[in-house]
Amino acid sequence: MGGPNLEVFKFGFYIMFPIGIMYYFGTNLDSKFSVDGFWPSKEQSNKIPTEPEDIRAELERLRRRRLERRATRLAEETRSQQDMAGDGA
Known part of the structure; x- marks a missing residue:
């Protein structure tokens, strides 16, 4: 139907899409997803x-x-x- 070029494109897409997602979400995590004051400081935490x-x-x-x-x-x-x-x- 689509020919070999379509199959190569689909294969490349199936391989590169998860890699691209992992690269986007896996780099610079501190700057992208950081929330200041999310974790309590040592003074605020419970002391057993x-x-x-x-x-x-x-x-x-x-x-x-x-x-x-x-x-x-x-x-x-x-x-x-x-x-x-x-x-x-």
Whole structure:
């Protein structure tokens, strides 16, 4: 149908298209696809405690935080129940 020239063109296209795409996306990645501030700095990242006393202190901090949130949630629930009881009467 198309002849040998068409077959050579198709073969060249099938080979060169993926190579061209890989070349375009594979070179100068820092300048093409960089986003400033995407990754957190070392100061912003989480620091995992390794010493036993640091671990205990971190667990205590998390426990206090959890209890504070629980107390706040319970206070809001009782306040909303009182509001609902007051509105219904």
